Amino acid sequence: MRIERELMRGAGPVAVLKLLERREMYGYELVEALASKTGGVLDMGQSTLYPLLYNLEAKGLVRGEWREAESGRERKYYALTGRGRKHLARETKQWRSLAVAMADLGIIAQPTPRILANDIIEGGAA
Amino acid sequence: MMSDDATAPAGKPPATASPSPFLERLLLTPVTDLARGRITGRRLARAAIAASPLPPSLQNFVDDVVSRTRLWRSERRTVARELAAHFEDGLRAGRTSDQLIESFGDPAQAALLIRRAKKRLRPLPWQALHRAKQGILLLIGFIVFFYVVAAARFFLSSPTVSHDYLADLNAPLRAIAESDRAWPIYREALLAMELLPQQQSAADALRPGDEGWDGVLAWLERNEAFIARVREASMMPALGYIPSTAHHPEDMPLWNRTVAEAGTARSAVDQPQEPVRDNLLADSMMAVLLPHLAHFRRVSGILVTDAFRAAEEGDGEIMAADLRAAFAMSEQLREVPYLINELVAIAILWRSFDALGELLTDRPELFSDEDLVALAHQLATMGGDGSFRLQFHGERLYFHDLVQRTYTDGGLGGGHVTPEGIRALSMFTQRGGEIDSFTDYGDAGMIAVGPFYSVLAASRDDILARWERLMDLTEAEAALPLWQRGASRVQEELERIAGSPIDSIRYRMLTSLIPAVSHVNTSAELTTQARDGLLVAIALRLHERRHGRFPASLAELWPGLLPEIPRDRFDGAALRYFVRDGVAVIYSVGTDRDDDGGVLIPYPESEGQRWSLLDQQSRMWLSSKDLERRSAIAPGPSRDIREIMNGAVPDADWVLWMSERPAPQPED
Numbered sequence: 087m088r089i090e091r092e093l094m095r096g097a098g099p100v101a102v103l104k105l106l107e108r109r110e111m112y113g114y115e116l117v118e119a120l121a122s123k124t125g126g127v128l129d130m131g132q133s134t135l136y137p138l139l140y141n142l143e144a145k146g147l148v149r150g151e152w153r154e155a156e157s158g159r160e161r162k163y164y165a166l167t168g169r170g171r172k173h174l175a176r177e178t179k180q181w182r183s184l185a186v187a188m189a190d191l192g193i194i195a196q197p198t199p200r201i202l203a204n205d206i207i208e209g210g211a212a
Numbered sequence: 213m214m215s216d217d218a219t220a221p222a223g224k225p226p227a228t229a230s231p232s233p234f235l236e237r238l239l240l241t242p243v244t245d246l247a248r249g250r251i252t253g254r255r256l257a258r259a260a261i262a263a264s265p266l267p268p269s270l271q272n273f274v275d276d277v278v279s280r281t282r283l284w285r286s287e288r289r290t291v292a293r294e295l296a297a298h299f300e301d302g303l304r305a306g307r308t309s310d311q312l313i314e315s316f317g318d319p320a321q322a323a324l325l326i327r328r329a330k331k332r333l334r335p336l337p338w339q340a341l342h343r344a345k346q347g348i349l350l351l352i353g354f355i356v357f358f359y360v361v362a363a364a365r366f367f368l369s370s371p372t373v374s375h376d377y378l379a380d381l382n383a384p385l386r387a388i389a390e391s392d393r394a395w396p397i398y399r400e401a402l403l404a405m406e407l408l409p410q411q412q413s414a415a416d417a418l419r420p421g422d423e424g425w426d427g428v429l430a431w432l433e434r435n436e437a438f439i440a441r442v443r444e445a446s447m448m449p450a451l452g453y454i455p456s457t458a459h460h461p462e463d464m465p466l467w468n469r470t471v472a473e474a475g476t477a478r479s480a481v482d483q484p485q486e487p488v489r490d491n492l493l494a495d496s497m498m499a500v501l502l503p504h505l506a507h508f509r510r511v512s513g514i515l516v517t518d519a520f521r522a523a524e525e526g527d528g529e530i531m532a533a534d535l536r537a538a539f540a541m542s543e544q545l546r547e548v549p550y551l552i553n554e555l556v557a558i559a560i561l562w563r564s565f566d567a568l569g570e571l572l573t574d575r576p577e578l579f580s581d582e583d584l585v586a587l588a589h590q591l592a593t594m595g596g597d598g599s600f601r602l603q604f605h606g607e608r609l610y611f612h613d614l615v616q617r618t619y620t621d622g623g624l625g626g627g628h629v630t631p632e633g634i635r636a637l638s639m640f641t642q643r644g645g646e647i648d649s650f651t652d653y654g655d656a657g658m659i660a661v662g663p664f665y666s667v668l669a670a671s672r673d674d675i676l677a678r679w680e681r682l683m684d685l686t687e688a689e690a691a692l693p694l695w696q697r698g699a700s701r702v703q704e705e706l707e708r709i710a711g712s713p714i715d716s717i718r719y720r721m722l723t724s725l726i727p728a729v730s731h732v733n734t735s736a737e738l739t740t741q742a743r744d745g746l747l748v749a750i751a752l753r754l755h756e757r758r759h760g761r762f763p764a765s766l767a768e769l770w771p772g773l774l775p776e777i778p779r780d781r782f783d784g785a786a787l788r789y790f791v792r793d794g795v796a797v798i799y800s801v802g803t804d805r806d807d808d809g810g811v812l813i814p815y816p817e818s819e820g821q822r823w824s825l826l827d828q829q830s831r832m833w834l835s836s837k838d839l840e841r842r843s844a845i846a847p848g849p850s851r852d853i854r855e856i857m858n859g860a861v862p863d864a865d866w867v868l869w870m871s872e873r874p875a876p877q878p879e880d
Contacts, residue, residue: 113294114301132315133322136294140329152293161297 094130098138099147100181101128103166103174106148112161113139139164147173257288264296269309273319274299280323287330362663369630369666371492372621377613378455378497381606385454385548393452394445394544395504399466401441402507406434407473408514416563417516420524432514432521439518442511443533446540451547455500467503492617492632497610505556508545512538512560516567523571528578531571532587538564539590546595549603550610551727558600558739565742569749569869576753588750591743592775600736600743601690604683607727611679618721619672627672629721631662670718679722682706686729694737694833695784700730734833737781741800741831744778745868748787748798752871762796762871765789782833787868795872802830802866805839812874813851813864829856831866 105111105119113135121129130138142148147170150162166174188194257278261271274295278288302312316322331342390396409431411424418428432439454460459467493499519534538560545557568587571578579587592598618633635658670678685702709715709723716723748766751773755763763769766777766789777786780800788799790810799810813830834842839861846852846860856862867874 112301113298114305118305131317132298133317133319133325136291136298136322137325137329140326140333144329144332159297159300160293161301162294 100177106166110163110165257292260292270299277319281327366663366666369620377609388450388452392449394448395453397445405438417513419520443537446537451544497613523575532583550606600739625673629666629669690733694781741781749869762791798868800866803832811864830864
């Protein structure tokens with residue numbers, strides 16, 4: 087299912103920041119991860135990813151660095167900055183509030199207690 | 213399927229020695245390109261693509277996207293490297309070139325988004341400059357748009373003349389019966405009048421002994437019938453001159469004679485100007501012809517000269533009749549409520565006041581009791597109620613007429629100034645040789661500035677409301693005697709407008725055309741003061757005849773000879789009066805508002821000519837601020853001629869009348 091452009095505009099950056107939360111990633115890796123981890127829902131066009139990364143870089147939320155991989159090839163790796171981490175925490179809370187509200191309205195399924203408990207723990211850690 | 217290095221765990225791969233963006237840019241300038249043996253840095257982007265193991269279709273695709281971004285060379289190179297790495301990763305993951313191209317999306321859209329995003333990464337100074345450039349372009353765009361809209365509104369508009377204000381002004385004049393009109397008699401007399409002698413033409417009034425007196429005397433004798441007709445006309449109930457923008461057919465012979473005489477040194481009036489009729493104002497109240505004003509000035513001068521002639525010849529009856537005729541002419545002029553008429557009427561009055569005062573001093577015996585009483589009644593009832601309060605009805609109408617000829621009519625009172633209006637108005641407001649407004653630059657100025665001016669200038673209803681307010685304030689000010697007047701609110705309002713950069717443009721039409729109302733209002737009060745002095749002088753002469761002496765105080769004149777004791781217009785007290793050595797003196801405290809005991813500014817014999825100027829200094833009404841400022845010119849009270857001529861306030865009074873002439877002071 088394709089997500090509407092406006093919705094994608096809000097969700098895309100958060101999704102990318104979330105993927106970079108655990109480790110650095112390069113462009114193609116991000117594209118693949120977005121597609122596979124969201125069941126194709128957030129499979130953004132590749133032409134959209136690089137402008138998105140450059141925008142996040144301009145805002146100081148991610149930092150790009152050219153590195154040489156083991157194969158000897160050069161790739162630009164993107165990593166979350168301190169500011170990006172804080173931004174992600176704020177965005178995560180908002181998205182969760184939105185999800186709960188949508189669930190209350192019956193638009194999406196009620197999150198399970200396990201996930202809610204996990205979210206609370208993760209939110210607290212953030 | 214991703215390659216092993218692509219799915220490597222989070223361990224950091226070793227960073228390459230990639231130069232900073234600034235250094236990278238520096239290294240990729242055309243000069244450094246040449247130094248490194250390359251023709252242009254742009255080729256570096258292609259070189260980066262060519263160095264990748266991508267098939268030609270993907271290389272071309274990357275080159276296409278990168279070229280479309282129109283970024284800096286260093287930015288294009290970075291993007292090219294990253295996209296090449298991206299597609300290489302895709303190939304290693306088992307995708308075909310076509311799949312990768314398809315999943316990448318539209319290259320034009322990608323280039324546009326990449327360009328926008330990359331520009332956000334540029335250095336702050338560039339961002340600031342870029343924003344400033346955008347701001348300037350936006351501003352220019354706005355100005356151009358604004359100009360186009362304003363120009364269309366301005367150049368496509370024209371005024372609509374919908375009301376005949378001159379007819380409103382003339383309505384009561386047209387109602388005057390033909391048999392009551394004096395103007396036809398004046399006109400006939402003027403046509404029969406012999407060309408004036410040079411001396412009389414050049415002076416207000418002549419006195420026996422003046423240069424050229426003999427020639428004037430002969431002229432007066434030859435034109436006795438003319439003067440008699442003038443006296444007859446002055447006694448008519450009304451003047452009946454109808455102001456118009458064109459000469460009345462009946463007046464054409466007089467006009468033609470005036471034009472014929474204009475080339476001679478002894479012209480009856482100043483050089484006449486044919487009205488120019490190439491714009492809407494040519495038929496407006498601004499262009500009304502009032503040639504009779506000049507005739508009245510000259511004829512009243514002739515009457516005063518003739519009064520002195522009659523006095524010289526001991527003919528008191530003619531002397532008094534001439535003076536009464538001059539006063540009556542002044543009254544007749546006020547029939548048209550135009551300010552210019554009022555001012556000419558006042559000028560005639562002052563000339564006649566001077567003559568009456570002099571003759572009451574020098575030849576009182578020539579006045580019969582009846583003449584004195586008649587003169588007193590005439591003076592006391594001037595303007596109907598004895599007031600010289602100026603009328604501004606004509607000024608109100610003329611401005612309304614002007615606005616309808618320069619503004620559009622929005623229907624509900626609104627409207628804006630039009631090109632035709634500005635062009636016509638500039639003829640009346642431009643100063644000789646001085647660039648005063650954009651209209652002085654001709655059509656170019658009009659095209660460039662006119663639309664903006666029309667937006668900035670006050671709207672039709674606004675400027676009319678402002679004019680009416682100023683006229684209301686002026687009339688309220690005129691109703692107050694001098695001693696009750698504070699700072700002029702009209703003057704304050706005009707100064708406030710002049711002090712505001714926006715309002716001075718916004719109300720330019722108003723400030724350019726409003727007369728010096730405070731000055732003319734003061735003139736009217738000073739005229740009242742001079743007239744009141746003469747009323748007292750006449751009463752003193754009558755008292756002297758009945759009792760053989762002047763009264764000890766003015767209270768003795770009341771109520772038989774004076775219905776009330778006139779007030780000093782400078783401080784509201786009764787006019788000052790004393791008798792010393794048999795000489796009666798009536799005076800006002802004058803400019804310094806301080807009773808100096810009836811002191812004249814002393815003047816040496818040789819300063820006789822300048823004395824009249826000095827005398828003016830003792831009868832000026834100054835605002836408190838001006839009085840303070842001018843008092844600072846000389847320390848303390850000043851009776852020094854040079855200081856007074858330099859603007860110092862004289863330590864003297866305004867002597868309205870003396871029963872004997874003051875003797876000149878012996879020279880130092």
